[in-house]
Amino acid sequence: MAHEYLLEMRGVSKHYHGNYVLKGVDLKVKAGEILGLVGENGAGKSTLMNILFGMPVIHTTGGYEGEVRLAGETVRFANPGEALSAGIGMVHQEFMLLPGFSIAENIKLNREPLIPTTLSRFLGTRLSKVDMPRVRGDARRALDTIGLGIDEMLPVLGLPIGFMQFIEVAREVDKSGVRVLVFDEPTALLTESEAGQLLAALKRIASSGVAVIFISHRLEEVLTICDNITVLRDGEVVTTTPSAGATLTMIAELMVGRQTKRPPLGERTVEPSDDDIVLELYNLEVDMPGEEVRGVSLAVRRGEILGIGGLAGQGKVGLSNGIMGIFPARGSVKKDGLEIPLNRPGEAYKHGIAFLSEDRKGVGLILDRSIEYNISVVATLTKGDFLKRLPIGAAIRDRKTATAYAEGAIEDLDIRCTGPTQRLRHLSGGNQQKVCVARALALKPEVLLVSEPTRGIDVGAKEKILDLLTGMNRQQGVTIVLTSSELAELRRVCDRIAIIYDGRLVDILSPDDSNAKFGLAMAGKKVSEA
Amino acid sequence: MEAKPKRSLRLFIRDNGVPIMFLALCGLGVVASGKPLGFLLQETIGRMARNSFIVLSLVVPIVAGLGLNFAIVLGAMAGQAGLIAVAEAKVTGLAGIFTAIAVSFPLALLLGWGAGSIMNKAKGREMIAGMILGFFMNGVYMLVFLFGAGTILPIKDPKMILPQGYGLRNTVDLQVIKWALDNLLKVRLGPVSLPLATFAATALLTWGISKLFSTKLGQDMRAAGQDMRIAEVAGIQVDRTRMVAMLISTVLAAIGQILFLQNIGTLNVYDSHGQTGTFAIAALLVGGATVTKATVGQALLGTFMFHLLFIVSPYAGQNLLGSAMVGEYFRAFVAYAVIAFSLALHSLQRGKMAIRR
Amino acid sequence: MSLRERVSKSVSDLGLPRLTVILFLVSLFIVGGIQGVPLGDLVNSSIGRFSMNALLTISMVPAIQCGIGPNFGLPVGIIAGLIGLVLSMEMGFTGFPGFMVASALGLSLGAVFGVLYGHLVNRVKGQEMMVGTYVGFAVVSGMCMFWLLMPFRHPRLIWTLGGEGLRVTISLSDFFSNVLDNLLAIKIGAIKFPTGLVLCVGLIAALYRLFEYTRAGIAMDLAGQNEQFARAAGINVERMRVTGTAMSTAMGALGIIFYAQSYGFVQLYTAPLMMAFPAVAAVLIGGASPKTASISNALVGTLLFQTLLAITVPVSQSVISGDISEIIRLIVSNGMVLYALTRGPGGGNNGS
Known part of the structure; x- marks a missing residue:
């Protein structure tokens, strides 16, 4: 054969509105080879695969740079159908049965x-x-x-x-005629023995001459079955290495990779410590589909910002949803030593805990209502704020105080809008998120659970949200539990970072710990201090 | 091993609750009516012959995932338009039947296309949209025949047109084609006479539907009926498939209404189609069909039992409570209640599935 | 904004069918004016129809707000009201006391039926409209047997000779027809204003507006707006839906009593079968959607829809010497519902 590689992606770059998510990526697979593709959430794996498949999202946002070669010929698929007929197949995470x-x-x-x-x-x-x-x-x-x-x-x-x-x-x-097969987290939902069988099947498929790309967060699997491993980080290929000779620690370190300087955050009068625990989880299990928590015990110090990290699907998001009673939970949650009844939404609010959900469109916002309504409604319902009593005895919503409060919040949080009566639907994602923060502030919480606060928000608004959170923590002494898929974000603002893997707590790390330590913890390995 | 037949019996009862209940109801009704079995059988068979076709027209949209097609009323309207044309043109006998079908065919296609487009826009709410569409088109139908007949539509026969010179009278005599199909091949079997030609038409349709489901189109319908999104991802043209299902259903309903009215012999211009949808759907459900599953066998069994109950109810009411009216209200109640029950059961089961996921 | 932009914006805000209804209405008024249809009669019949039907339309508001969508099961409430009416008359009450007894019975029965119906509707999430329609149909036809078989004795209620059971149409003239209409009624020329009825409807509307601003009202509305959000805030969504359904059903019961005293007749048997549809259509014409509705939607919608029907009768008679109002009612009301159903996802199910 004239060409060594069946599939070659050369210098592939892709930007969304000037934001580069892929920068000159090279990827090569031979026929019969299994290539492992690893990287953190947001490293660019899915964008790369979308380019390979000619997904509409790529074309509608201005296409890509670089070239894709299949069996030595340059191809540029206009839609997934073309990719399929050229012999590129994909096994999706969700079942299409x-x-x-x-x-x-x-x-x-x-x-x-x-x-x-x-x-x-x-x-x-x-x-x-x-x-x-x-x-x-x-x-x-x-x-x-x-x-x-x-x-x-x-x-x-x-x-x-x-x-x-x-x-x-x-x-x-x-x-x-399938020539290239992409597997996206195929073992995520399988038991160990099933996963073993699937990997064996994968090897058999490869040995029949198919080029296989294996995307997985389970690094051990990647190391055992892949011939080569390509590590992506921040849209760039960090390395492509034969898996023979590579170690778990090495790959993990390469995945995380960046050492950010922590900008100084405000000083505190009292440093949080284990002597003053505000929130205590004991053996918490949460049945949140796709984010199951399988028994986590954790103590949150009063006044700290505790990060909850881990890869998607490992259960970090389930934690706060379980505490708030949104998904079925077992175990125990104590606030200041008082038991919070589980599975009863609304109870946590009464104990001074507020929640900013990752599901902004679902649980977070009423898009067709005004900013003022969105900020005040939960406080009205759970605490009876923003009400006024009529002479006939009934208490009704007091729009005047709610509007005044909303105007203050718009000012403080820099929400870009035409006024407190504007509907949320017309705000940008970042400003919508600020409304969510304002709602949480309106509850005057002691503990604030924040889940993926910067997801889907532009860079400027991201900074503003993180500043708001640290400000709340430093100035008002609100304890914050921040769940995020972006490790860099956690390392920037948190005092401690708990890493969840497979529904369990792996380790609690300091933001200054080494990349390797974070990488390994996110792959489920605790490094014992030696 | 001994426990097995018992368990399968229980499963059988659970899976066939509606037909079993209805069978019992029919049994009670037959006893209470005090009528000879031969008479009841004759009546029921006559009604089966004229009703089965239209009930069968419901099967295809169910399989394609559109649920119970309340919009078959549109097909019935198209069929009636064909009959009105035949009555005006005085085409008699079988030729009349075929002319009526030929006239109604393009109309049914047009109406079916409209219904299909609306249902593709109202995904997940096809049934209520179909029902409301039926009411809406009833208004249009009335407008056309009350004010269009004799003015825009060239209908001249003074026996059909109101004295004012336009607008159709309430009833149109269909003597020209009455029993044209029923009498084509009639066989007496003891006390019962069988309109074999009409049954043959039904049998032909039964065969056609089962053939349809073995084609690629049928396979696509079944796929779209289970999960539109997955079918779409697999490259099946879901909207087009659903549209074809609606076209088939509407055309079949038009033919069904023509066969129905050739047996009745008179057309109540503004009433005949009114209950077509409700009664056909109730009959289908009585046979054990659901919002998502229907077979030809269920359609036929359901038609039989539903009409048997229809016949015995007034007699049973007279005998038991001294009032035939009670029986008539009872059967209307049963028709509505069966539909309400099936719809509720359907969404209950869907809710349970969603929770399990 | 230029004039053109403003026009196109207000068109899209109004929605095509609503605009059609308004334009149609205006053109009917013009044609009626040319044909010399007396305006006084028109205004009279428009006001009369509006006040008769307003409460039935208002009953859609709590149903839509609590998240079950337009209450196609309204006949359940109407039946409760009818039972109240018939029982009050059977017991021999007349005049204002008779009306009050009927209302009290109708309201309480309506609330009970509504709670039961609400529990049923909670089990069929996503199919509320369809199940509601057929439960309504089944209840109405089941009640036909009840009207026929119950041992009523009052001679004004039953057939005098030969017939069985209650009459199909019972005249209220010996009982309490127009008691509310005539209360404080004002006559200006040919126009008679049913002050008492309008005040009662207004009072109910005002009370409901007040309820909307209480904690319970806010919670109910939130449950309908976004189920997950409401649940996360500790609201018992199921109970809110039952509350809204019960309110809607009770309003439907009182609504038919208002309607009957104004109309002067009680219509039994199959008469309530299709009564949900004009109410649903009216609230949608007034600007509601299957997910959001307000009292003003209900009032504006009833006024538009009933005025349209009121004016169609004399105008069509003068132009084509035939009554086209039934056809207009079918086309406009069902067209409006159809339009609402084919727009956007969701419909009581939060789109999921």
Whole structure:
């Protein structure tokens, strides 16, 4: 063959409105090779894959720079369909399976072999008969390729999750002419033995001459099955290294990689310490789908900013949602030694805890209502603020005080708007988030749980939000528990950072700890101080 | 091993609650009516022959995920327009039937296209949209035949036009095509006479529907019916598939209404289609179909039981409570209650599924 | 903003169907004026129809606010009101006391029915409109048997000879027809203003406005706006939905009593079957959506819709010597509902 690599991405760059998320990325895979692609959330993995697949989001935002070569030829896919027909397949994180169809029908979904009929000759191929025996046969062959001995005629409904992932893989394998297969976190939902089976299947697929790109946060898996590993950080390739000889610590350190100088934050009169605990979690378990918490015990010091870090899907987000009673939880949560009843939303508010949700559009905002309403409504409902009593005895909402409060908040938080009566829908993401902060402030909380406060917000607003939070902490002494996927952000403002992996607390680190320590903790490994 | 038949019996009862309950209700009704079985059978078979076709027209949209197609009323209107044309042109016999179908076909396609477009815009609310669309089009239909007939539409027959010179009378006599299909091939079987040709039409449709589901189009319908998003991601043109389902359903309903009215023999211009949707849907549900699952067998079984109950209710009311009216109100109640129950059951089950996820 | 921008903005704010209704209304007034339809009669019939129907439309507001969407199950409330009316008459009450007894019975039955209906609706989230419609239909047809079989004795209520059960239409002239309309009624020329009825409707509207500003009202509205948000703030969303449904149903019960005393007749059997639709259409014409509604939407919508129907009768009679109002009612009301259904996602389910 003239070309050494089946897939080559050369000098690929991509920016959104001048913000570069990929900077000159090179990526190469040979036929039969498994390439591991690792990096933190936001390192650019998904953007890179979107470019490979020609996703519309790339084209609508101005395309990309650099080139993609498939078997030595430059390609530029205009849509995912083109990528698919060129032999690039992807196994998604979420299952695209129809529960009422059999396994075979799912594998051949919309690619069913057809038999022409009299009608189809006149009225188009959609009136051809579906060739069921061949659907079965093809499915059987694909299942055998990946070593799954299940009856292909069983309905998907009721199958264990693990099997569904295999069916997804079988579907990709069955696509004729598949040359490059991308696996995006395929083992995230699998048990250990299922994951082992899947990895074996992956090797088998690669050995049949397919180039495999394996994206995973489970670094051990990457090290065991990949031939080479490409590490992305902040949109750049840090290194591409053979996995033979690489170690967990090395990869972890390369992933995290940056040493930011901590800008000085305000001084405190009393330093937080373990002698004064404000919030105590004991063995907290939370059933938040995709972010399960499997038993976390943690003590939050009064007056500190505690960071909760970890990779997506490991359970860090579940923690505050469990405390607030939004998702079912077990275990115990104490505020100043007093038990907060779990699974009863609203209870935490009564104990002086406020929450800024990561799900801004869902739990955070009423888009069709005014700024003033959004800021005051929770305080009215949970604490009876912003009410006035009428002569007839009923207490009704006092728009005047609420508006006055909102005007103050708009001023203090620099919310860009036409006034307190403007609807939230018309504000930018950053200003919407400031409204959320204002609402939390209106509750005058002792403890503020903040979840992903800077997600989807432009850089300027990001800074402002972080300043607001540290200001609240330093000036008003509010204890803050800050959950974030951005480690850099946590390391900038937090006193301590707790890392969650697989629903459990791995370690509590100091923001000044080494990159390797953070990298390993996020991969679930605690480095014992030696 | 011995416990197995018992368990499967329980499962059988659980999965077929509605038809079993209805069977019991029918049994009680038959006993209470005090009528000879032969008479009831004759009546029921006659009604089956004229109603099955339209009930079957509901199956395709259910499989394609549009739920119960309350908009088949539109098809019925198209069918009636065809019949009005035939009555005006005095085309008799089978030729009349085919002419009526030919006239209603493009109309049904047009109306089905409109209904399909609306349902593609009201995803997740197809049923209520279909129902309201039926009411809306009823207004348009009245406008057309009350004010358009004799003015814009070339209808001249003084027996059809109101004395004022325009607008259709309430009833149009369909003598020209009455029983044209029913009498084509009639076989007596003891006390019961069977309109074989009408049954053959139904059988043909049954065969056609089952063939449709073995095609690629049918496979796409089933896929879109289960999960529009996944089907879309797999490259199936969901909106187009749903549209085709609506077109098929509307055209079949038009033909069904023509077959129904050739048996009745008179057309109540402003009433005949009114309850078409409700009764056809209730019949289908009685057979054990649900908002998301329906088979040809359920349609036929349901039509049989629903009409048996329809026949016995007034007699049973007369015998038990001394009032035939009670029986008539009872059957209307049953039709509505069956639909309400099935809809509630459907969203209950969907709610449970969502929680499990 | 230029004039053109302003016009196009106000068009998009109003929405196409609402604009159509208003333009249609205006053109009918013009045609009516040319044809010499007496204006006094028109105003009279418009005011009359508006005050008769206003409460039925207002009953949609708590239902939409609590998140179940337009209450297509309104016949459940109407049945409660009808039972109140019939029982009050059967017990021999007449005049204002009779009206009060009917209202008290209707309201309390309506509240009970509403709570039961609310619990049902809570189990069918996402399908409230459809289930509501058919539960309404089933209740109305089930009640037909009740009207037929219950042993009512009052000679004004039952058929004098031969018939069985209650009459289909019962005249209120010997009981309490127009008691509210005539209360403090003002006559200016040909126009008779039903002061008592308008005041009562106004009082209920004002009380509901007040409720909207209380903690309970805010909580109910929030439950309808955003279920997750409300839950996170500690609101029992299910209870709020039951509360809203019960309020809507009770208002429907009182609404039909207001309607009947004004109309002068009680219509039983299948008459309530389709009564939810004009109320739903009116609130939507007034600017509500399946997710948001206010008292002013209900009042404006009822005024527009009922005026339209009132004016169609004489104008169409003068132009084409036929009554087209029933057709207009079907097309306008269902067209409005259809338009609302095909716009945007959601509809009682927060789009998920």
